[in-house]
Amino acid sequence: MTLHPLDRRDWALAALLALLTCGLLMSTSADVGIPRDESFYLYAGDRAADWWLGLFDPSTPSFTRKAVEAGFGYNHEHPVLMKSLFGLSHRILHDQLGWISSPLLSYRLPSMVMWGLTIALTYLIGRALQSRAAGVVGALALLCLPRAYFHAHFACFDVPVTFTWVLTAFCALRALRSRRWAVASGVALGLGFATKLNTFFLPFALFFVFAYDAWRYRRETGAWRAAGEARGPLTYMAWTAGSMLLLGAVVFFAHWPWLWWDTVARLREYIAFHARHVHYPVDYLGTLWYDPPFPMHFPFVMTLTTVPVATLLLGGIGLWVLVGRTVARHKGGVDALRSTGPVEVWFWVNLAVPILVIAAPHTPIFGGIKHWLPSMPFFAVAAGLGAERALHGLLGRTVAPAWTVLAGAVLLLPAGVATARYAPMGEAYYNELVGGPAGAAELRLPRNFWGYITQGGLDALNARAEPNALAFWHDATRGSFDAYKAEGALRKDIKYTGDWTAAHSDWGLYHDQRDKHWEELDLWRAYGTDWPVDGVFVDGVQLLGLYHRPSAPTMPASLTPPWPPGRATDGGAAEAVSAPPAAEQGQGEQRE
Amino acid sequence: MITRARGDGAASVIVSAAVNSRVYWLALPLLVALAFVMGHVQSARVATRDDWARATDAVRSQRTPTDALLWAPLSQGEGRLYFDGLNAQHAELPTADLARWDTLWVLGSHGRGAADLVWPHRIVETQTFGPLTVEKVRVEGERVVGDLLTDLERVRVSRAFAVGGEVRVCGFWSGRGWHCALRDSPERTRECLAAPTGQRLARRDKDPECGLDPLLHVSRDVRLIGDVPRRCLWVHPVANARVTLEWFDAPAGSALQLDYGFSDPMVADNYKRDRKVRAAHIRVTRTGRALLDFEVTPVKGWRSERVDLPPEAGPLTIEVSSDDPRDAHLCIDPTLRGPRQGEGSGP
Numbered sequence: 001m002t003l004h005p006l007d008r009r010d011w012a013l014a015a016l017l018a019l020l021t022c023g024l025l026m027s028t029s030a031d032v033g034i035p036r037d038e039s040f041y042l043y044a045g046d047r048a049a050d051w052w053l054g055l056f057d058p059s060t061p062s063f064t065r066k067a068v069e070a071g072f073g074y075n076h077e078h079p080v081l082m083k084s085l086f087g088l089s090h091r092i093l094h095d096q097l098g099w100i101s102s103p104l105l106s107y108r109l110p111s112m113v114m115w116g117l118t119i120a121l122t123y124l125i126g127r128a129l130q131s132r133a134a135g136v137v138g139a140l141a142l143l144c145l146p147r148a149y150f151h152a153h154f155a156c157f158d159v160p161v162t163f164t165w166v167l168t169a170f171c172a173l174r175a176l177r178s179r180r181w182a183v184a185s186g187v188a189l190g191l192g193f194a195t196k197l198n199t200f201f202l203p204f205a206l207f208f209v210f211a212y213d214a215w216r217y218r219r220e221t222g223a224w225r226a227a228g229e230a231r232g233p234l235t236y237m238a239w240t241a242g243s244m245l246l247l248g249a250v251v252f253f254a255h256w257p258w259l260w261w262d263t264v265a266r267l268r269e270y271i272a273f274h275a276r277h278v279h280y281p282v283d284y285l286g287t288l289w290y291d292p293p294f295p296m297h298f299p300f301v302m303t304l305t306t307v308p309v310a311t312l313l314l315g316g317i318g319l320w321v322l323v324g325r326t327v328a329r330h331k332g333g334v335d336a337l338r339s340t341g342p343v344e345v346w347f348w349v350n351l352a353v354p355i356l357v358i359a360a361p362h363t364p365i366f367g368g369i370k371h372w373l374p375s376m377p378f379f380a381v382a383a384g385l386g387a388e389r390a391l392h393g394l395l396g397r398t399v400a401p402a403w404t405v406l407a408g409a410v411l412l413l414p415a416g417v418a419t420a421r422y423a424p425m426g427e428a429y430y431n432e433l434v435g436g437p438a439g440a441a442e443l444r445l446p447r448n449f450w451g452y453i454t455q456g457g458l459d460a461l462n463a464r465a466e467p468n469a470l471a472f473w474h475d476a477t478r479g480s481f482d483a484y485k486a487e488g489a490l491r492k493d494i495k496y497t498g499d500w501t502a503a504h505s506d507w508g509l510y511h512d513q514r515d516k517h518w519e520e521l522d523l524w525r526a527y528g529t530d531w532p533v534d535g536v537f538v539d540g541v542q543l544l545g546l547y548h549r550p551s552a553p554t555m556p557a558s559l560t561p562p563w564p565p566g567r568a569t570d571g572g573a574a575e576a577v578s579a580p581p582a583a584e585q586g587q588g589e590q591r592e
Numbered sequence: 593m594i595t596r597a598r599g600d601g602a603a604s605v606i607v608s609a610a611v612n613s614r615v616y617w618l619a620l621p622l623l624v625a626l627a628f629v630m631g632h633v634q635s636a637r638v639a640t641r642d643d644w645a646r647a648t649d650a651v652r653s654q655r656t657p658t659d660a661l662l663w664a665p666l667s668q669g670e671g672r673l674y675f676d677g678l679n680a681q682h683a684e685l686p687t688a689d690l691a692r693w694d695t696l697w698v699l700g701s702h703g704r705g706a707a708d709l710v711w712p713h714r715i716v717e718t719q720t721f722g723p724l725t726v727e728k729v730r731v732e733g734e735r736v737v738g739d740l741l742t743d744l745e746r747v748r749v750s751r752a753f754a755v756g757g758e759v760r761v762c763g764f765w766s767g768r769g770w771h772c773a774l775r776d777s778p779e780r781t782r783e784c785l786a787a788p789t790g791q792r793l794a795r796r797d798k799d800p801e802c803g804l805d806p807l808l809h810v811s812r813d814v815r816l817i818g819d820v821p822r823r824c825l826w827v828h829p830v831a832n833a834r835v836t837l838e839w840f841d842a843p844a845g846s847a848l849q850l851d852y853g854f855s856d857p858m859v860a861d862n863y864k865r866d867r868k869v870r871a872a873h874i875r876v877t878r879t880g881r882a883l884l885d886f887e888v889t890p891v892k893g894w895r896s897e898r899v900d901l902p903p904e905a906g907p908l909t910i911e912v913s914s915d916d917p918r919d920a921h922l923c924i925d926p927t928l929r930g931p932r933q934g935e936g937s938g939p
Binding site: 394521559564 | 611612614616617618620621623624627628630631634635637638639665667668669670671672673674675676680682701702745746747748749761762763765766767768770778782783785786787788789790792793796800813814815816821838840841855856857860907
């Protein structure tokens with residue numbers, strides 16, 4: 001496989017795809033609720049942004065330990081690149097310039113841009129590996145992944161780290177034969193480190209690609225190094241490794257002022273937090289998993305059931321095409337690798353590693369498909385290759401790229417419809433192989449995620465709740481409650497009762513998750529009814545139940561406990577049990 | 593056309609034939625179209641809110657106050673918006689115990705319905721509302737003739753206390769069950785329980801339970817046991833605090849059935865071992881004679897013990913104990929069973 005050079009038209013097309021993606025995401029953002037972690041990052045983002053903006057204010061002492069801890073102490077278990085961008089976008093585009101009227105959208109914009117850039121990179125990779133048409137179809141396949149599109153709205157890290165993963169991989173692909181790209185890949189990796197911890201797996205994955213390249217060279221030529229002035233794979237490997245070690249570390253350290261004090265201790269704390277990450281319970285095929293070892297097939301089954309069927313089929317064909325190319329390349333001589341390096345190995349590694357990391361039985365359970373999202377651009381590239389191959393097989397000849405794009409778009413149309421439909425509730429999407437959301441519920445596959453679905457119940461709550469209503473917010477946070485009010489999506493007078501306050505509320509928004517089902521029963525017990533008055537349902541399956549206490553609490557009846565027939569209340573009691581004190585007889589005991 | 597069959601074997605020939613045949617490639621768009629159609633068929637099997645509203649209106653217009661309602665599959669929860677006042681029960685059809693009712697309404701979709709009931713029954717009427725079937729079912733087999741869940745007000749509850757081994761009658765009725773210890777006077781506690789929600793919330797940090805013990809009581813409850821919400825009596829035995837329920841006017845019956853289970857979060861699935869509860873012990877006697885005496889092992893699920901009874905009525909005593917100080921979120925559902933007399937009979 002040769003890598004096709006990218007020209008100006010490719011960059012323009014990539015930019016167009018990125019803009020299209022951002023525009024779509026911005027248009028659907030208001031429908032997508034705020035999950036727990038996003039609400040934390042909104043708060044952290046503002047703190048971080050204030051610190052960065054303070055750099056331009058001479059009266060603000062930014063470089064003191066106190067100032068840095070005020071800016072970055074909250075939520076310091078994650079690096080601050082994205083949080084800073086969320087906060088800066090909010091402070092500048094919303095607060096200062098007023099260009100974005102929705103505060104939530106202003107926080108989310110950087111993530112949306114990252115997803116747009118991921119779509120663009122997917123196109124560029126497809127273009128480089130195969131053709132312009134394959135690149136476009138690959139980009140469309142990624143854009144039409146319902147769950148990924150849903151996650152692309154959030155001011156969180158999973159989509160940005162997907163972007164930095166693909167960016168670093170793209171740079172590394174070029175770095176197989178370019179020292180300039182080797183330098184770029186070090187910076188890209190640093191940005192990945194600055195985004196989320198799962199980037200730490202990437203250099204090991206890429207090291208394997210470079211090592212394979214060098215080993216093949218050694219096997220074919222008998223030497224590790226190229227003769228004379230020529231550069232062999234080992235040279236590029238050394239440049240890339242050096243760049244990643246040096247620039248990666250510099251970018252990571254420089255971007256995060258919180259590490260500038262107590263560096264070793266804080267680094268240790270950061271790594272330990274994730275190494276010993278709490279296991280989020282996940283309901284999977286009838287078992288509520290709390291602790292390892294977890295089923296290794298989880299990410300594979302979830303991918304097969306949450307990627308649209310057309311994308312699976314096209315991606316499957318593309319992978320089969322790539323298997324053939326990989327075998328051919330492996331059998332070929334070193335000349336086959338001379339210009340580009342082992343492109344197919346690079347592809348397989350980037351496709352597989354994010355999934356395999358989650359498949360390991362002792363990896364902390366995180367529950368969602370978002371944790372192997374970095375695999376999906378590569379699968380989408382395979383779908384692009386698959387579309388081109390399929391059309392060739394169907395027509396028996398190569399057709400104009402426009403026809404390939406059209407055919408791919410038609411095949412992906414159902415995926416696009418699903419993506420639009422599930423934009424506000426992407427975690428509930430399941431494909432037809434398991435019978436959609438209803439079939440997935442019967443198989444007990446997870447469909448909810450960290451309290452995002454509140455948004456769907458707000459209209460009903462606003463319409464029905466009495467003035468100053470007391471609402472139990474269940475899995476959604478106080479931060480999200482405040483953000484909905486700031487957004488104008490929730491009535492100002494509705495009050496937040498706090499965590500575990502079913503008994504002290506009149507309205508309850510139950511987020512349906514199997515591990516939290518007992519909290520729905522708390523509402524039934526407290527309100528005296530098992531039946532919600534409204535909610536969010538997809539294909540009849542509950543995502544959110546809106547409960548209302550049907551009547552005010554009433555005085556319990558004053559009952560006297562029964563005594564054995566024919567026995568006096570006091571005398572009989574003295575034999576077997578201590579009766580309550582005379583004044584309280586039949587009324588209970590007073591505790592000291 | 594086969595182009596790469598050069599002695600690579602049959603598999604290679606087949607693959608090559610497939611790859612080079614346009615007919616095989618036609619499978620791709622056909623499969624995508626099939627998936628699209630499947631998606632629409634799957635959605636069409638889902639009842640709309642209008643279907644549920646019409647179906648429940650039909651049940652409401654025909655039911656008697658003692659009828660019950662089941663729906664299946666349970667995951668089709670949208671119908672729950674319309675179940676208020678219909679005595680709907682959370683139960684899987686194949687394992688549902690129908691002895692409490694004479695007439696049952698089963699609302700089913702996705703191929704589920706009264707035919708999934710294992711309990712003896714007779715379907716007497718079927719209606720359809722979109723993809724929803726409404727089946728009126730005459731329940732057969734044995735009947736509950738004595739129900740501790742409904743009789744709780746007429747049961748004396750006492751609890752042994754660790755200090756001094758004293759046994760106290762749980763004499764305060766909270767509206768749901770009997771409590772053994774109060775902080776304030778009963779009148780004040782009752783007033784606190786009846787306070788508006790806002791007042792209760794304001795003093796939640798200092799006084800979340802109006803001075804009542806949140807665990808040590810015997811009350812009507814609903815607990816998630818074996819993945820299904822169960823209506824049952826919360827007894828919560830802890831070490832050296834035996835709970836005794838004396839059911840003085842328990843009616844005669846041919847059998848005593850005691851269903852029981854620990855709340856799922858305490859024992860479920862692969863929860864950490866050290867958070868699991870220990871076994872509890874249940875002993876049931878009638879006029880001093882032991883009827884049931886068994887260990888409740890802390891495993892997930894809703895289980896049942898049963899014993900045949902002599903025909904005479906007499907007080908029943910249920911003692912629940914544990915030798916472990918950890919939470920024992922045990923819930924029980926004791927009923928007396930007898931032959932079904934005929935339509936409309938029951939307690």
